[in-house]
Amino acid sequence: xxxxxxxxxxxxxxxxxxxxxxxxxxxxxxxxxxxxxxxxxxxxxxxxxxxxxxxxxxxxxxxxxxxxxxxxxxxxxxxxxxxxxxxxxxxxxxxxxxxxxxxxxxxxxxxxxxxxxxxxxxxxxxxxxxxxxxxxxxxxxxxxxxxxxxxxxxxxxxxxxxxxxxxxxxxxxxxxxxxxxxxxxxxxxxxxxxxxxxxxxxxxxxxxxxxxxxxxxxxxxxxxxxxxxxxxxxxxxxxxxxxxxxxxxxxxxxxxxxxxxxxxxxxxxxxxxxxxxxxxxxxxxxxxxxxxxxxxxxxxxxxxxxxxxxxxxxxxxxxxxxxxxxxxxxxxxxxxxxxxxxxxxxxxxxxxxxxxxxxxxxxx
Ligand SMILES: C[S@@+](CC[C@H](N)C(=O)[O-])C[C@H]1O[C@@H](n2cnc3c(N)ncnc32)[C@H](O)[C@@H]1O
Numbered sequence: 001x002x003x004x005x006x007x008x009x010x011x012x013x014x015x016x017x018x019x020x021x022x023x024x025x026x027x028x029x030x031x032x033x034x035x036x037x038x039x040x041x042x043x044x045x046x047x048x049x050x051x052x053x054x055x056x057x058x059x060x061x062x063x064x065x066x067x068x069x070x071x072x073x074x075x076x077x078x079x080x081x082x083x084x085x086x087x088x089x090x091x092x093x094x095x096x097x098x099x100x101x102x103x104x105x106x107x108x109x110x111x112x113x114x115x116x117x118x119x120x121x122x123x124x125x126x127x128x129x130x131x132x133x134x135x136x137x138x139x140x141x142x143x144x145x146x147x148x149x150x151x152x153x154x155x156x157x158x159x160x161x162x163x164x165x166x167x168x169x170x171x172x173x174x175x176x177x178x179x180x181x182x183x184x185x186x187x188x189x190x191x192x193x194x195x196x197x198x199x200x201x202x203x204x205x206x207x208x209x210x211x212x213x214x215x216x217x218x219x220x221x222x223x224x225x226x227x228x229x230x231x232x233x234x235x236x237x238x239x240x241x242x243x244x245x246x247x248x249x250x251x252x253x254x255x256x257x258x259x260x261x262x263x264x265x266x267x268x269x270x271x272x273x274x275x276x277x278x279x280x281x282x283x284x285x286x287x288x289x290x291x292x293x294x295x296x297x298x299x300x301x302x303x304x305x306x307x308x309x310x311x312x313x314x315x316x317x318x319x320x321x322x323x324x325x326x327x328x329x330x331x332x333x334x335x336x337x338x339x340x341x342x343x344x345x346x347x348x349x350x351x352x353x354x355x356x357x358x359x360x361x362x363x364x
Contacts (some may be wrong), residue, residue, distance in 0.1 A: 003076045003098060006046040006154060007060070007160050008069035009175045010037075010339060012112045018044040020313040033059045043154070043193040044069075063168045065274030067336045067346055068318055070111075073150045080229035082157040087125060088132040094161035095138055096147055101150040103166055105130060105140040106173045109153050117154025118153050135269030176334075176340045186246035189277060190225030195231070196291025196302050199337050200349035209300065210235060217298065219262035219288075220278030224249045231255060235273070240265045249344040263288060267297055274298035279306055289350050292325035300351040305336075307344050317344060323350065327349045 008018045015037035026033060026046065031053045037044035048054030053217045058074040063184045066072065107126055109115035129151070133140055140149060147163040154160065164170075172178070177198060179191050198205060212234025218227045222243030230237050231254050239245055240258045251254045258265060262278050276285060282305035298358050307315055316336060323334060336348040 002055035003074040003162055004048055004051040005075050005077070005160075005162075006058055007055070007073040007075045007150075007162055008044045008046070008144045009071040009073075009090060009108075009111070010043055010068060011041045011070070011340075011342075012042045012110070013066050014312075014338065015041055015044045017298065017313045017316075018247040018336075019046075019089075021066060021068050026057055027059060029057055029060060040112065041154075042112040042115055043073075043152070045160075061168075063117070063170065064335060068313070068338050070338075070340065071150075071164065071170045072170075073152065073160070073162035073164050075152075076159040078154070078158055079159040079161055081321070082159070084157065087157070088109055090127050091151055091161055092132045092136045092138070093136055093161065095133060095151075098149070098161065098163050099147060100137060101139045101142045101145045102143040102147055102163070104143055105133065105151070106148060106149045107151050108174045109154070111174055111176065118156065119155055122153050130184065139358060147324075179341070184248070185222040185228050185248065187225035187226055188341075192228050192304065192339060192347065193226040193229045193275065193302065195339045196337075196347045196349070197340050199339060199347075200302065200335055206233075209272070214273065215264070216273035216275060217267055217271050219265065219274065220280075220362075221245060221257075224255075225274050227255055230275070238267065240272075270296055271298050272300065273300045273327055274303075274305040276301070282306060282308075282319050283322055286322050286348070287326060289348070290323040293332065293350055293352055294327055296352075300349070302347065302349050303347055305341070305348050309344070312344075319348075 008022060010018045014116050019035035019037040019126045023035060031048055033046055033048035035044050035046050061071055077151045079090050080194045082090055109118045125310060146166055148166060149161050150164060152160045156304055177195055178196055181188060183189055194205045201294050210233045215236050216230050217238045221239035222241035222245055223226050224246040227249055230254050236254050238258055240260050242259050245257050273357055285305055292298045292301055305319055333351050336346050345346045
């Protein structure tokens with residue numbers, strides 16, 4: 001039996017948005033069910049009314065199209081009442097029912113304070129679990145295996161045991177990329193753009209499209225974390241902001257500073273990239289990015305949308321609609337993601353270039 005429930009890892013406080021998103025996806029695929037999403041728990045669980053339909057949804061859901069979930073794991077029922085003396089045996093039994101060969105075993109917890117406390121409690125379990133799985137004939141380090149095994153603890157004696165597809169999931173434990181802030185970076189925001197580049201472009205795309213000599217405009221650039229990321233890749237940047245830029249950036253010879261309003265600035269020649277981290281209403285920024293693409297002022301854009309306190313999912317959907325409207329409903333590629341380094345915000349990637357398939361509102 002294929003696992004029918006979907007476990008969605010969330011930033012604490014965004015469980016509701018995960019629930020809204022998975023409900024919308026399930027409805028689109030004609031799958032009925034309900035979501036358990038306790039506020040601040042750091043996860044949501046979609047439970048289908050019909051098991052086969054849930055398994056179907058899990059297999060066809062495209063992770064890269066989801067905005068709020070950091071990870072999606074197909075799981076069975078909660079494995080609870082784990083005996084304190086032997087937590088391994090029930091977990092091994094649940095894992096064995098899911099398969100015999102996995103590319104990795106990840107022991108995880110929600111990204112919350114309770115989760116952090118749990119993590120230190122379960123760390124010593126890893127070696128025992130690995131041993132137990134091997135003894136039961138379960139391989140957990142087969143580089144060619146298509147699935148990973150996840151054991152997600154929600155309490156000292158309760159966990160979900162599930163799988164993710166290596167090719168259709170976040171490639172980091174807990175869905176969290178561990179990035180270090182280099183000392184020279186002018187602001188912590190630098191991590192946001194670094195993560196966005198990792199999330200939206202694959203290695204080949206990064207090498208080709210953020211190559212030395214490519215050009216970018218950074219709207220709302222000060223103090224310069226995003227500009228710094230681009231400069232590291234050899235990009236020539238026009239940094240637009242009335243605020244002051246880190247002087248070290250200007251010394252690189254790759255950066256021109258324009259003290260201007262990001263909503264009025266236009267490049268004299270088209271550039272490869274427009275990036276934008278202005279603190280403004282999300283719909284205004286979404287319209288601006290779509291205009292840059294529509295007018296051909298840039299080929300690709302990464303921009304951050306600061307979300308309101310309420311109706312955050314609705315706001316994301318509204319921004320999608322605005323972009324779709326401005327770009328005539330087709331022929332663009334849009335992705336949005338709440339990155340680990342995003343707080344009350346999401347980051348978007350938009351281009352005219354069609355990637356896997358030409359995108360439209362329905363697909364994007
Ligand atoms: C969150 S900060 C950007 C941080 C920057 N990405 C970094 O990595 O250091 C937002 C910036 O947007 C600028 N900003 C806000 N509205 C703007 C506008 N209309 N035109 C230009 N800059 C604007 C602010 O001056 C501020 O420096």
